Amino acid sequence: MxxxxxxxxxxxxxxxxxxxxxxxxxxxxxxxxxxxxxxxxxxxxxxxxxxxxxxxxxxxxxxxxxxxxxxxxxxxxxxxxxxHTIPQDIEEIIAVQGIGPKTAHLLYSKLGVKDLQGLLKAAEEHRIRRIPGMGVKTEEHILIAAKRQLAEGNIGRFPLGVALPIAEEISKKLLDGILIREVRIAGSIRRWKDTVGDIDLIARSDEPEKAIEVFTVMDNMQEVLEKGNTKGSIIYKGNIQVDLRIVKDDAFGSLLQHFTGSKEHNVKLRQIALSKGFHLSEYGLKNATTAEQIPFSTEHEQYERLGLQFIPPELREDWGEIEAAMEKKIPRLIEVSDIKGDLHVHSNWSDGHNSIEEMALAAKALGYQYINISDHSASSKIANGLSEKRLLDHIKEIERLNECIEGIRILSGTECDILPDGTLDYSDELLEQLDIVVVAVHGSVEQDSKTMTQRIVSALENEHVHILAHPTGRKFGKRLPFAMNMEKIMDTALEYGKVLEINSSPQRLDLNDKFAMMARERGIKLAINTDTHSLEQFGNIRYGIGTARRAWIASNDVINTLHLKDICKLLGIS
DNA sequence: GACGTAGG
DNA sequence: GCGGCGTT
DNA sequence: AACGCCGCATCCTACGTC
CATH class of the missing domain: 1.10.150.110 (DNA polymerase beta, N-terminal domain-like)
Incomplete structure (x- = not known):
């Protein structure tokens, strides 16, 4: 062990x-x-x-x-x-909203409840309300919560790409009325965690109780879990829990900091506060001896008062950020505005929705200096991958477009399949004619770790290859990461000077935060791409940037922050 | 007011 | 159940 | 050196129920 x-x-x-x-x-x-x-x-x-x-x-x-x-x-x-004295499925009972270890034990010892089905039955037969300490309301809540837990498709955590748009939609609705002046998304969404358990919102209002009331009756609300003076909690359409917290304006920064978390980060901050003679809470600092409250309207002021440099939300995991902030060593993290081009873009030549020209113009409108059109290779039949002949036409089309479109350089590339045996889907002669070669695993994803690792290593050893796209292949709710030895793959990438992608598609976010950090620590360069198949998906870049920031990545760790001239030099593009 | 649960 | 403290 | 005693609590707060 x-x-x-x-x-x-x-x-x-x-x-x-x-x-x-x-x-x-x-x-x-x-x-x-x-x-x-x-x-x-x-x-x-x-x-x-x-x-x-x-x-x-x-x-x-x-x-x-x-x-x-x-x-x-x-x-x-x-x-x-x-x-042996504890039922096997006790965890699924404790997972029910409102039931903790004490209640679970009570239900087990009094009613013999030992799994979800048993719990449901006990509630339906009104046996729970007869236990001393339990009442009708408790039983009703347990019934609803247990049903929700058993409901089809209840996955517990949601991909960020699902939760963030809902959070934005709710925020907008709350601002429609006159009661609420400002709404901020907090919690793990604000930290750009790739999956989140719920949606945390905070708001400013002069009438908190009325504002909470408005929240609990909003459109698409399915169930009210809590409704208090400063906090409300609902289940929203899609079975996602949303918490709203409101405090007075003067403590808005303290509340935002508290509700952004993470829990571990908060605990450590509070320990630091204690060592300085204060209690820290969502209301700010409280002098331990005089009980004087010191609220903060901004997070910056609160961190400063604790003797810390400001810590960006993405770093607040207790992964060393507090120690770094003490020494004023928080790096300047990469931002969306640092991105100068997208190196993984699809057009309607393969499975994209738009023409190369449309994609190029959209990228130009974003202020990009270049895009790499990386359509699928021949083996990706479902994705209408390009045969060798079509790839040659593709190259010519890009040449033509580059002559008539000003202000953006279209790079001619491919997302070339890494075949099950580790060879590439195009010949070296063909790859040589491209500006950028992105490679990726698509088929035969069930290979064992040794085979898959060797497959990817072989691809990275090819001199024409530049970037490994979505390295682990994971897709939320669809596919687990490949069985593979990431250490070995990173060793190879470093040795051969290959770039690893942070794929910004919210169903992928691959590399994830931890692997991206591992790559950065080893000095491997990264590319943050959208893998876009339509004009709107260029907007997904924010997810990739969020993931990169969680990995403490700076602008100079990433190649597509380079100006056109410099990236051409780096990749040997004429 | 005590207790359990939940939240970061 | 741990660990610091005072007691023997 | 061995023993028993006793405070500890990763921090701090909100809500619902009894």
Whole structure:
């Protein structure tokens, strides 16, 4: 077992103890030990060999013995014993809105509820309201929440590309009335996380209660979860939860910061505040001795008061940004306006909707200096991929257009399939005639890790290749990432000077934040492209930029921030 | 007012 | 359950 | 050195129910 597996077991143990209603501090002790093991630099097996398990903070006599047992046998007795006393599907019950470990345990011990179906039945038969402590309202809520949980297509998290447009739509509607002056999207959407659990909004209003009221009766509202003085919570069309929070204007910055999170970032900020003698909350700082409240109308002021440089929302994950901000070492992150061209664009020659000319003019209108028309290659039959002959015509057409369109350079490219054996879909002679060669895996996506890795490595070794598009192939709700060894692929990309793509399509966002960070740390250059198939999809660039910012990426890590002249020089384009 | 749940 | 503290 | 005692709580807040 490695560190994370040991930590996971300890976390599970804590959860089970919580369900059992064990001593809170005991639960916390397990969680603390697990957290510290997770963050450990060294391999726990090596610590064990040196008999230094006890030096891990939070690991005492009892947990040390359990870790040893785990390292030897893969589990420990106390874990197995307690597991048999707890129903298997308890997690799906705790996942129901409004039910936590205490209620789950109560329902189990009094009614024998051990899975979602049982919960539904208990609610329908009105058995829940008879338990002391539970009432009619609680039962009604459980019934609705359990049904929602069981509903078809309930996936829990939503791709950012689904949630953000809904958040924008709701924000606009809320601003229609006169009660609400300003709405801001907060939470994980504001941090540009690739999937989000809910939509978090904050607003400014002189009459918070009325504003919340308006929110809870808005169009497409399906269910009201909460309606208070400063906060409302609804289920919106599409089964997505939306929370709205309102505070007075003077604390708007504090609220925005709080509701943007992440939770881990907030906890750390609050610890810093404590060390300076303050309590931090969504209302601002409170002097620990005098209880004086200090609200902040902007996030900038609040960070500054804590002795920190301003931290962009995308970095607020407790991935080292707070330490960097203390030393004033937050980098200047890439922005949409840094992008000078799009290197992955489709036209109606393959599966795009618009002509090359239309795409070029749209890009020019965005202020781009160049686009790479990268239509599919012959093997992508469904995508109307270009035969060798059609590719030659494609090249000629681009030549012709470049002569008559001013103000933007159309690069002649391809999105060439990497065939299952690692060879490319076009001959080297043909690839040589192109300005930019983008390669990607499309078919045979089920290959095992070794084969897939070698397939991509072979492609990257080809001297004509410039960019690997959507490297992991994932598509939200449709396809998991390929089985592949990303380390090896990155090693190869670095060795051969190849560029990895951050594909901005909101169903892909591939590379994701973590892999993009890994690439940046290794010094691999990136390209942030839209993979657009229509004029509107150029707008997806914001998703790719958001992902890049989460990876701490700066303008100079990305090749399509270069001016036309410089990118031509870099890629050897005449 | 206590408790449980949920939110970042 | 951990770990710092005072006590023996 | 061994033992028992006791505070701890990754932070701070809102809402609904009983």
């Amino acid at each position: 490695d560190n994370s597996e040991v930590a996971k077991r300890l976390f599970e143990m804590a959860e089970m103890l919580e369900f059992k209603g064990e001593n809170v501090f005991k639960i916390k002790a397990y969680q603390k030990a697990a957290r510290n093991i997770e963050e450990l630099e060294e391999d726990i097996n090596i610590l064990r060999q040196r008999d230094e398990l006890g030096t891990i903070s939070g690991v005492g006599e009892a947990i040390e013995a359990k870790i040893k047992e785990m390292l030897d046998t893969g589990t420990f007795k106390a874990f197995e014993e307690i597991r």
